[in-house]
Amino acid sequence: MSTATLESILEGRRSQPQQLIEVLQDVQESYGYVPEDAMRSVSKNLGVPLMEVYRIANFYKTFSLKPRGKNVITICMGTACHVRGAHLLLDQVLGQLGLVPGATTEDGQFTVERVNCLGACALGPVVVHNGDYHHHMTPNKLRKLIASIRSTSMEEIAHA
Amino acid sequence: MPKLNNANDLESLRSELQRARKNFRTTLTLCGGTGCQASQSRSVIDALKKEVNKQGLDKSVYVRTSGCHGFCEQGPLMVIEPGNIFYCHITPEDVSEIITQTLLNNVIIEKLLYTDPITGKKSQTEAEIPFYKAQDRQLLSQNRLVDPCSIEDFIAIGGYSALTKVLAKMTPEKIINEIKESGLRGRGGGGFPTSRKWADCKAAHGDEKYVICNADEGDPGAYMDRSILEGNPHLVLEGILIGAFAIGAAQGYIYVRKEYPLAVEHARIAIKQAREYGLLGEKILGSKFSFDVEIARGGGAFVCGESTALMASLEGKVGEPRPKDVHTVE
Numbered sequence: 039m040s041t042a043t044l045e046s047i048l049e050g051r052r053s054q055p056q057q058l059i060e061v062l063q064d065v066q067e068s069y070g071y072v073p074e075d076a077m078r079s080v081s082k083n084l085g086v087p088l089m090e091v092y093r094i095a096n097f098y099k100t101f102s103l104k105p106r107g108k109n110v111i112t113i114c115m116g117t118a119c120h121v122r123g124a125h126l127l128l129d130q131v132l133g134q135l136g137l138v139p140g141a142t143t144e145d146g147q148f149t150v151e152r153v154n155c156l157g158a159c160a161l162g163p164v165v166v167h168n169g170d171y172h173h174h175m176t177p178n179k180l181r182k183l184i185a186s187i188r189s190t191s192m193e194e195i196a197h198a
Numbered sequence: 199m200p201k202l203n204n205a206n207d208l209e210s211l212r213s214e215l216q217r218a219r220k221n222f223r224t225t226l227t228l229c230g231g232t233g234c235q236a237s238q239s240r241s242v243i244d245a246l247k248k249e250v251n252k253q254g255l256d257k258s259v260y261v262r263t264s265g266c267h268g269f270c271e272q273g274p275l276m277v278i279e280p281g282n283i284f285y286c287h288i289t290p291e292d293v294s295e296i297i298t299q300t301l302l303n304n305v306i307i308e309k310l311l312y313t314d315p316i317t318g319k320k321s322q323t324e325a326e327i328p329f330y331k332a333q334d335r336q337l338l339s340q341n342r343l344v345d346p347c348s349i350e351d352f353i354a355i356g357g358y359s360a361l362t363k364v365l366a367k368m369t370p371e372k373i374i375n376e377i378k379e380s381g382l383r384g385r386g387g388g389g390f391p392t393s394r395k396w397a398d399c400k401a402a403h404g405d406e407k408y409v410i411c412n413a414d415e416g417d418p419g420a421y422m423d424r425s426i427l428e429g430n431p432h433l434v435l436e437g438i439l440i441g442a443f444a445i446g447a448a449q450g451y452i453y454v455r456k457e458y459p460l461a462v463e464h465a466r467i468a469i470k471q472a473r474e475y476g477l478l479g480e481k482i483l484g485s486k487f488s489f490d491v492e493i494a495r496g497g498g499a500f501v502c503g504e505s506t507a508l509m510a511s512l513e514g515k516v517g518e519p520r521p522k523d524v525h526t527v528e
Contacts, residue, residue, distance in 0.1 A: 058514035063495050097516045098497025100456050117418030158236045159419050160270035171236035
């Protein structure tokens with residue numbers, strides 16, 4: 039965890055407890071999760087008890103307390119996607135990767151997350167891979183997507 | 199960007215912008231809303247801009263990326279003005295044909311037109327399409343006319359003129375009365391009369407008052423907040439400014455879902471632009487009124503759309519509702 043990034047996030051927000059959620063949002067964006075060290079530092083700098091920082095990080099779904107995988111697969115579980123079979127997609131991806139929602143594969147490649155409505159209901163079911171939207175997904179299309187992401191990552195590892 | 203010191207500065211900027219826009223012979227408006235972006239409209243827009251530049255048409259053709267047009271399932275889509283020609287399901291491969299055929303030779307490309315799934319009839323213009331025909335768009339009517347990342351587009355179509363009117367000619371009481379007469383109501387399920395909310399807040403004791411724009415919508419299929427914040431953020435800012443002037447607030451917040459990254463980004467850009475022009479900040483347009491807005495991103499908790507939970511969340515606390523025996527504005 040680079041302290042310089044954390045410093046820049048805290049800049050201009052010190053001793054302002056109301057900025058807690060915004061600070062944690064930026065920590066989550068920069069590091070991909072909220073590390074324990076960051077929580078300690080945020081607690082000290084904003085003047086919020088560490089327990090309260092932990093409570094916030096736990097309450098809001100957007101924060102992850104564990105490092106996330108290189109590829110974050112987000113399945114929209116909103117009502118429109120649900121009726122169009124989002125649960126089948128979730129079963130597919132969890133089965134294929136051997137995961138439970140929110141968990142990360144051992145090789146650190148994949149994390150699967152659920153989200154409540156991304157607002158693209160007309161195109162559902164929607165799956166997001168690292169910010170790229172994939173519409174009208176089917177379990178079969180999703181299986182192929184994951185296989186292709188996996189083979190690209192394998193190639194990157196082989197070339198590295 | 200010059201700071202606007204009074205209403206005259208704004209008006210002269212407006213006429214300058216309108217003059218500059220007259221040079222464009224054709225305007226291509228492509229939808230860049232969340233739905234169309236999910237069907238890869240970004241690559242179509244990039245290809246189109248590249249092709250327009252390549253053909254040396256950038257002085258006469260304006261390629262505008264707008265907010266949501268509402269017909270997401272047909273995306274990526276575009277409207278060509280003049281002519282109101284509507285193309286849907288566009289791919290980057292169609293781009294050069296659109297320019298050589300439609301733009302340069304006025305030939306309509308049949309395969310890109312909307313086909314009615316029941317009658318099989320093709321519609322040439324947006325106005326003919328049954329989906330749009332029955333609509334009377336009020337708040338979203340300007341979405342097609344502005345690039346959400348361009349305050350200039352908004353000013354060119356008359357943006358911030360209501361604010362100048364309010365600051366120059368109206369008292370808070372008069373504003374609230376006007377809102378009452380207009381019958382404006384909240385866009386949530388309750389449809390609460392806006393004038394009552396503003397009047398109660400103005401009358402409430404306490405020195406510091408705040409305006410909170412609740413854009414934490416999460417109901418399935420409801421995009422009224424997202425579509426407007428994503429497609430026309432300056433309209434929201436202008437509304438917030440008028441509300442703030444009426445109730446006597448100096449600080450406002452926009453609480454928006456993090457799951458709508460485009461809405462967050464566009465609202466951020468809009469606030470930055472408005473500050474640069476002096477439409478947010480100290481002594482707005484040379485008046486005594488000072489006001490600023492901050493953005494708070496929701497953390498994926500559905501309950502935070504409820505007003506008391508939302509305010510707790512704004513304070514950096516756990517968003518849990520409290521009993522409303524004391525109302526928000528009392």
